[in-house]
Amino acid sequence: MAARPIWKGQLRLSLVSIPVEMYSATKTGARISFRQIHGPSGKPVRYEKTVPGVGPIDAGDIMKGFEYEKDQYLLIDPDDVDEIKLETKKTLELVQFVDACEISPLYFNKPYYLVPTDDLAEDAYRVVRDALRETKMVGLGQVTMRGKEYLAAVKPSGDGLLLETLHYADEIRDSDPLFSEIEDETADEDLLDVAKSLIKRKTAAFKADAFKDNYTAALRDLIDRKTKSKSTKRVQTDDGGSGEKGDGGNVIDLMAALKQSLAKAEGGKPSSGSDKKSSSRSSKSTGSKKAPARKKSA
Numbered sequence: 001m002a003a004r005p006i007w008k009g010q011l012r013l014s015l016v017s018i019p020v021e022m023y024s025a026t027k028t029g030a031r032i033s034f035r036q037i038h039g040p041s042g043k044p045v046r047y048e049k050t051v052p053g054v055g056p057i058d059a060g061d062i063m064k065g066f067e068y069e070k071d072q073y074l075l076i077d078p079d080d081v082d083e084i085k086l087e088t089k090k091t092l093e094l095v096q097f098v099d100a101c102e103i104s105p106l107y108f109n110k111p112y113y114l115v116p117t118d119d120l121a122e123d124a125y126r127v128v129r130d131a132l133r134e135t136k137m138v139g140l141g142q143v144t145m146r147g148k149e150y151l152a153a154v155k156p157s158g159d160g161l162l163l164e165t166l167h168y169a170d171e172i173r174d175s176d177p178l179f180s181e182i183e184d185e186t187a188d189e190d191l192l193d194v195a196k197s198l199i200k201r202k203t204a205a206f207k208a209d210a211f212k213d214n215y216t217a218a219l220r221d222l223i224d225r226k227t228k229s230k231s232t233k234r235v236q237t238d239d240g241g242s243g244e245k246g247d248g249g250n251v252i253d254l255m256a257a258l259k260q261s262l263a264k265a266e267g268g269k270p271s272s273g274s275d276k277k278s279s280s281r282s283s284k285s286t287g288s289k290k291a292p293a294r295k296k297s298a
Helices: 078-083 119-135 189-201 214-228 248-266 273-286
Strands: 007-013 016-024 064-069 072-076 091-093 096-099 108-116 137-145 148-157 160-166
Touching: 007 119, 007 137, 016 119, 072 078, 108 119, 108 148, 119 137, 119 148, 119 160
Parallel strands: 007 091
Antiparallel strands: 007 016, 016 108, 064 072, 091 137, 096 137, 108 160, 137 148, 148 160
């Protein structure tokens, strides 16, 4: 399945505008996720929004609370928050350039690929890429997505451009309170020489595929073994894994109960559509006569 762009717009450098598309550089499906299932019934666990002393509540009655003092909240209507969301801009202008080493790793948040939209945009795209590569600079700008404005750094990556969203300065926690008690003294020279020798011996080019996620690998192995084992309990959820909320689950449960009651009254189990088809094919292949139709019960 082809990836869908998260953002489409213009990458602008002075008077030059380059049509580009933005794609996420990371995959969420690479990690295994689970869903909570109630063991005795085999049904998915759902969560209701409740209030102590009130019980389940209507989602329309929920407001946003801002804690301005300890346990003191300012109530704000969600519509008021939606009104100030920024309109998605179609231009990412590079307004400043800094040395690639100047930005601390603390600021980097999430990577995206910037790709030219067509062949006509490739020429200008390559110019910006090669200029950043040769000067070893990173372009800074702001991009608006999903109603929010993000600080972004654009730099060359392979044959293309990589955009990384950055944390704003007020989002970074001050390290001084954490590091202040560490003594600022030079390490022992002998120990330092040994450490530097170890570092030199293990120095090599970075290759991400040299490192494996051992937990995920073990988890996949566990799932594979459980899948092959006939003793592993299996269930089928009523909602098909959609996790929809509301009374739909009760309607499905009621339908299942009615079918079971009907089957019990008729002295058999309700057959699925596939069973009916296979029975029909079996009857045709053996040439057996059709059984007389039963009268419908009231």
